[in-house]
Amino acid sequence: MVRIKKEPSKTISIEDVARASGVSITTVSRVINKAPTVKEKNRKKVLDAVKQLKFQPSVFAQRLATGKSNVVSLVIPRYEGIFYSFYALELIRGIGTLCEALKLDLLLHLTDTRSPLNLKGVGGIIFADIIGNRQQLQEALSADIACVVINNLVEDLEVNSISVDNAGGAEQAVDYLISLGHRRIAHLAGDVVTQAAAQRLEGYKRGLKKNNIEVRDDYIFKTDYSRGQARQASEKLIKMDNPPTAVFVASDSMALEVMAVAGELNKKIPADLSIVGFDDNPSGLYGPVALTTVRQPLIKMAEESVKKISLLMQNKKVKPEKIVLPTELVIRESTRSIKP
Numbered sequence: 001m002v003r004i005k006k007e008p009s010k011t012i013s014i015e016d017v018a019r020a021s022g023v024s025i026t027t028v029s030r031v032i033n034k035a036p037t038v039k040e041k042n043r044k045k046v047l048d049a050v051k052q053l054k055f056q057p058s059v060f061a062q063r064l065a066t067g068k069s070n071v072v073s074l075v076i077p078r079y080e081g082i083f084y085s086f087y088a089l090e091l092i093r094g095i096g097t098l099c100e101a102l103k104l105d106l107l108l109h110l111t112d113t114r115s116p117l118n119l120k121g122v123g124g125i126i127f128a129d130i131i132g133n134r135q136q137l138q139e140a141l142s143a144d145i146a147c148v149v150i151n152n153l154v155e156d157l158e159v160n161s162i163s164v165d166n167a168g169g170a171e172q173a174v175d176y177l178i179s180l181g182h183r184r185i186a187h188l189a190g191d192v193v194t195q196a197a198a199q200r201l202e203g204y205k206r207g208l209k210k211n212n213i214e215v216r217d218d219y220i221f222k223t224d225y226s227r228g229q230a231r232q233a234s235e236k237l238i239k240m241d242n243p244p245t246a247v248f249v250a251s252d253s254m255a256l257e258v259m260a261v262a263g264e265l266n267k268k269i270p271a272d273l274s275i276v277g278f279d280d281n282p283s284g285l286y287g288p289v290a291l292t293t294v295r296q297p298l299i300k301m302a303e304e305s306v307k308k309i310s311l312l313m314q315n316k317k318v319k320p321e322k323i324v325l326p327t328e329l330v331i332r333e334s335t336r337s338i339k340p
Helices: 014-021 025-032 040-053 059-066 086-101 134-142 166-179 195-210 227-238 252-264 282-286 298-314
Strands: 071-077 105-111 124-128 146-150 160-164 185-189 220-222 246-249 274-279 292-295 322-325 328-330
Touching: 014 025, 014 040, 025 040, 071 086, 071 298, 086 105, 086 124, 086 298, 124 134, 124 298, 134 146, 146 298, 160 166, 160 298, 166 185, 166 195, 166 246, 166 274, 166 292, 166 328, 185 195, 185 227, 185 252, 220 227, 227 252, 246 252, 252 274, 252 282, 298 322
Parallel strands: 071 105, 071 124, 124 146, 146 160, 160 322, 185 220, 185 246, 246 274, 274 292
Antiparallel strands: 292 328
16 A cells, blocks of 8 residues: 655655655666556555656657657758748648647747757757758767658758759749740749759750750849849839840749739739749739749648658658659649740
């Protein structure tokens, strides 16, 4: 029979359970973590004490004791307007939904890319792109933590990556504009420090070159993905002496800014300028005209990352895969044929 002295209300610790049951802290820990090596009489003493003291074991402590954790950290490089970002919100939605279904706890970490990550108690990490935080990825890998990188094809490290065929999607957009008769095609690029923007720029150039169209530097406008810089670039583009008849834009939000500027300058879409975006952001349906765009499978990429990290957390010896998901051209109202 376990005798428990009543004390003033306080947080019950594992030490209190050990004292009340007359066994060591180690024995209590083994009972809580369901170790098979505990004598039955001691197990009963501990369970009785746990019940009477209404002790709630620390989930974190249990994970440390067992060496297992079901915590998945989603690391997103922090940037202005992240919580207005279609990309970020879709990833959080897709990853969060599947984590809940698989009984994984999701920890969101917005990183400034310079500070080291707190890896304590984390079972796996999903890196949403690598933008200046490669060292964080390498530190996690060195600590033998299961890692998956999304939206970035990491070819030189032994890590699983799930990315999008950005170059292929961009090339498909340019091919489509050329099929409509356009030869003066501009590009509003995103921040080329990101792999996605750099690949979309490369796909744009590739599409022109294979169709024997000159790549003109004055038709390429590099931005930081913001609508402010998209506006500045749009004004320059539309006011050129020999303006393009079409533009491929690296994101839908910037494409919508091009539409807005065109309207302000009395240009009609697509009569005066055909536009193709990239993302398939639902907001593209509600502009002056519905936006033709390249759909990237963000939800699928998010869900695949959770499936992969779950497997890795169970068996870290799984051979790393480099998965590249295809894009899809979605044709709407913002483009037109200029063939004679």
